Amino acid sequence: MTVILAAALAAADRAEFTKQGELLLPPHYREWVFLSSGLGMTYGPNAPAPGTPLRFDNVFVNPPAYREFLKTGQWPEGTILLLEIRASQTKGSINQHGQFQTGAVALEAHVKDTRRFPKTKGWAFAGFEEKDGRFAATAKVIPPGNRCEECHSQKGAVDATFVQFYPELIPVAKKQGTWNEANSAAGRH
Numbered sequence: 504m505t506v507i508l509a510a511a512l513a514a515a516d517r518a519e520f521t522k523q524g525e526l527l528l529p530p531h532y533r534e535w536v537f538l539s540s541g542l543g544m545t546y547g548p549n550a551p552a553p554g555t556p557l558r559f560d561n562v563f564v565n566p567p568a569y570r571e572f573l574k575t576g577q578w579p580e581g582t583i584l585l586l587e588i589r590a591s592q593t594k595g596s597i598n599q600h601g602q603f604q605t606g607a608v609a610l611e612a613h614v615k616d617t618r619r620f621p622k623t624k625g626w627a628f629a630g631f632e633e634k635d636g637r638f639a640a641t642a643k644v645i646p647p648g649n650r651c652e653e654c655h656s657q658k659g660a661v662d663a664t665f666v667q668f669y670p671e672l673i674p675v676a677k678k679q680g681t682w683n684e685a686n687s688a689a690g691r692h
């Protein structure tokens with residue numbers, strides 16, 4: 504019964520939590536809106552060691568939040584953004600150069616719920632544990648005052664999110680006046 508209920512809630516295409524306050528894995532996030540991929544992005548001063556395999560990250564958002572953002576340049580209540588990290592490979596099948604995506608290695612979430620997280624402007628972060636390429640059904644919310652929050656709030660161009668890296672949303676935020684130029688400026692974290 505609980506399982507069925509949890510599945511029904513998660514299928515609602517918004518951030519949903521268990522009674523214990525854990526974030527539910529949205530089972531259909533791969534059908535959500537794709538914002539962008541980054542390849543081997545790093546934000547700190549240290550370059551990765553030569554030959555380190557690059558990872559892709561794919562960003563998805565729940566469709567109702569995306570539609571609202573297109574209208575207002577703002578993320579509504581229940582927004583859930585997912586960062587799916589995948590390994591990469593060069594030689595495989597007919598491929599000789601460049602890189603393609605392989606198995607998922609991490610899945611991180613950024614959610615907005617002002618009632619639950621009033622002290623952090625409604626935002627919270629969570630990471631789903633991975634085992635054999637599958638993610639846990641729930642994830643613990645990372646307590647406030649973490650490094651995720653620090654970087655996102657200081658460097659994210661729109662409301663603690665990295666819209667500067669989601670090309671289709673940049674003009675929307677600029678037009679709606681929600682774009683933070685200083686946060687999006689070049690420079691290391």
Ligand code: HEC
Nearest residue numbers: 541546584585586611612613628650651654664665668692
């Ligand atoms: C030093 C800066 C930095 C830190 C620390 C950081 N992130 Fe991010 N995060 C980014 C950047 C840059 C992107 C954009 C990625 C892209 O363009 O593919 C991003 C994107 C995301 C996204 C996609 C939605 C959004 O908000 O734009 C999620 C989810 C996310 N990060 C989760 C986390 C979690 C969870 C942590 C902590 C465990 C964390 N991040 C720590 C820089 C950071």
